[in-house]
Amino acid sequence: MNLLLEAVGFGLVTASILAIASVAVSLQYGVDGIPNFAHGDLLTLAAYFAWMSQNLFNANLEVAFLVAACLTAVVAWVINRFILETFRKARARYTTLLIVTIGLSLIIQNGIIVVLGPSAQILSVPETQLTRVGPFLWTNAQVVVMVIAAATLVVVHIVLKYTIVGKAQRAVADSPELASITGINPTRVIRLTWLADGFLTGIAGCALVLSSATFNPTTGFAFLLPIFAAAVVGGIGKPYGAMVGALILGIAMEVTAAYLPAGYKLVIAFAILAAVLLVRPQGIFTTVLRGGAAA
Amino acid sequence: MTIYVVSVLINIVIVMIAAIGLNVQFGWGGQLNLAYFTFFAIGAYVLAVVTLGRPTPDSGESYILGLGLPWIVGVAAAVVTTVLLGLGLGFVALSRALRADYFAIVTLAAFQVVNSVVTQQTNLFDGAQGLYGIPQPLPFITTASDSYAVAYLGICVVILALIYWSLSVMIRRPFGRALRALREDEAGASAFGISAVAVQLKAFVLGAGIAGLSGALFVTYLTIIDPSSWSIGEEFLLLIGIILGGTGNLRGVLLGVFLVVGVFTEGLRLLPEIPSHVGAINGIENMALGVLIIVVLRWRPEGILPEPVSYDLA
Numbered sequence: 001m002n003l004l005l006e007a008v009g010f011g012l013v014t015a016s017i018l019a020i021a022s023v024a025v026s027l028q029y030g031v032d033g034i035p036n037f038a039h040g041d042l043l044t045l046a047a048y049f050a051w052m053s054q055n056l057f058n059a060n061l062e063v064a065f066l067v068a069a070c071l072t073a074v075v076a077w078v079i080n081r082f083i084l085e086t087f088r089k090a091r092a093r094y095t096t097l098l099i100v101t102i103g104l105s106l107i108i109q110n111g112i113i114v115v116l117g118p119s120a121q122i123l124s125v126p127e128t129q130l131t132r133v134g135p136f137l138w139t140n141a142q143v144v145v146m147v148i149a150a151a152t153l154v155v156v157h158i159v160l161k162y163t164i165v166g167k168a169q170r171a172v173a174d175s176p177e178l179a180s181i182t183g184i185n186p187t188r189v190i191r192l193t194w195l196a197d198g199f200l201t202g203i204a205g206c207a208l209v210l211s212s213a214t215f216n217p218t219t220g221f222a223f224l225l226p227i228f229a230a231a232v233v234g235g236i237g238k239p240y241g242a243m244v245g246a247l248i249l250g251i252a253m254e255v256t257a258a259y260l261p262a263g264y265k266l267v268i269a270f271a272i273l274a275a276v277l278l279v280r281p282q283g284i285f286t287t288v289l290r291g292g293a294a295a
Numbered sequence: 296m297t298i299y300v301v302s303v304l305i306n307i308v309i310v311m312i313a314a315i316g317l318n319v320q321f322g323w324g325g326q327l328n329l330a331y332f333t334f335f336a337i338g339a340y341v342l343a344v345v346t347l348g349r350p351t352p353d354s355g356e357s358y359i360l361g362l363g364l365p366w367i368v369g370v371a372a373a374v375v376t377t378v379l380l381g382l383g384l385g386f387v388a389l390s391r392a393l394r395a396d397y398f399a400i401v402t403l404a405a406f407q408v409v410n411s412v413v414t415q416q417t418n419l420f421d422g423a424q425g426l427y428g429i430p431q432p433l434p435f436i437t438t439a440s441d442s443y444a445v446a447y448l449g450i451c452v453v454i455l456a457l458i459y460w461s462l463s464v465m466i467r468r469p470f471g472r473a474l475r476a477l478r479e480d481e482a483g484a485s486a487f488g489i490s491a492v493a494v495q496l497k498a499f500v501l502g503a504g505i506a507g508l509s510g511a512l513f514v515t516y517l518t519i520i521d522p523s524s525w526s527i528g529e530e531f532l533l534l535i536g537i538i539l540g541g542t543g544n545l546r547g548v549l550l551g552v553f554l555v556v557g558v559f560t561e562g563l564r565l566l567p568e569i570p571s572h573v574g575a576i577n578g579i580e581n582m583a584l585g586v587l588i589i590v591v592l593r594w595r596p597e598g599i600l601p602e603p604v605s606y607d608l609a
Contacts, residue, residue, distance in 0.1 A: 037399075086593065087593065095395055096592050099327065104585065106584060107582050107585035110577075110578040114582065224403070270408040274401065278390055
């Protein structure tokens, strides 16, 4: 029983990291309909940015994370503005755009290997202290991860719900054509969304290394399946659904890991993804079936 | 020198077989199957455990089966296994509205899952250690000789020719037309009574079987297989061969594989390794492939030899 509860506790930590990353994916996927296969590598990139600002400029952890999130946002913006946008303008086939993001994933992963080597790196995080909260056992870093996630998601909620930018974003996610009739420029909204996507992904990458401390060039790529699974389970383009999807995936994965070898984390993530696609492909939390392709 | 050239040729021919199999799914069917190389690896593993004998206790190896059966049985088992797995994965990936994004996500997920299970479940295929010493099919020639490699190259070329011929016939038949029609306009093709899921699933299963066959051929020659030898980079190598040569054009695919595997990666292998940066050459190779695919897709998406609009006029 204790083992199960502690696994649920770890699940909440994984869910927190997943939630930030899959909300970011869901927002971006919602406006432009492209599953970004380089998304996992943006998490990796954020970890390396934080590590570099720590090692090259002796930045403290907070500053390192902020720098990392901002730089990741810039990278995401550049990817959209200078690569994907030119493909969209050239009216490229949909699968072409998917392959382009896989190409970007390969470039980022191997770029890191070429510049910094394939071996794992360690971010220096404050000393680990175990805290018992109710039935759960967390390190203080893991508690911070959950606080960061909660704060980030509240900010996302406020921006989406109460600001003009957030409303425009939701409008484009619903229907780019209708949105442009009302004077919203979808291209600008997509650019802004990629910037926000990159920033959120940067935070997720930092949260990931804060909880694990070590990382390597494929850390984020290995996280891609649970991120996509959480976004699909929640209903693509539905950031709130992605939060719940992340909760389901995070807890299921860590509970599995408590009883089986770690490789089965991905098996359970895949099983949940497959089950949702077979039974409720529109995601668990989408009530209305929308017609047409990816919107 | 002969042995080097022949082994490069064997590699190219086997990758060509794999690539024309992926062309059925991706080129003609429009399916971005990111698990294709996983089927290749499964074919290789199945051939290995069917033809290898039981592991001896003091070798420290552990794997399933170990039947010690003849090579041809191993090849058949590899194809049957990948066809059945293709049926299962294809059913999940194609089941809903054939959405290209879900299809790619599900197949990428399958790649990651199979790789992590094979690595961690060590009693399946000996985990990260991998399998080695896979028996050779031509007992009448010694494996170390040049003539062995030449004979094996001959077998691979014959198989490539057979598959190439069957596929070029198939694409002119109603099934091939239906497949291409669905790729261009699913709703339109369905209106003509084409069952989208059935046709797409057939193409997926056919591709999976060819992947399994090419994996079996590959592991027979290499005699070793482990999880590190199939990454998303290998999958990408096939994709870029197809796209560079001409998506959907069989001759183009062969040309693309020759350029990517024969010229590009073999050329890079001649570069000296940088002592301070182990693995840097491999990293540069993968980065260059990523850049190459983006450049080709941007400026010549149809590839060097474009697919003919209609095979009847070609």
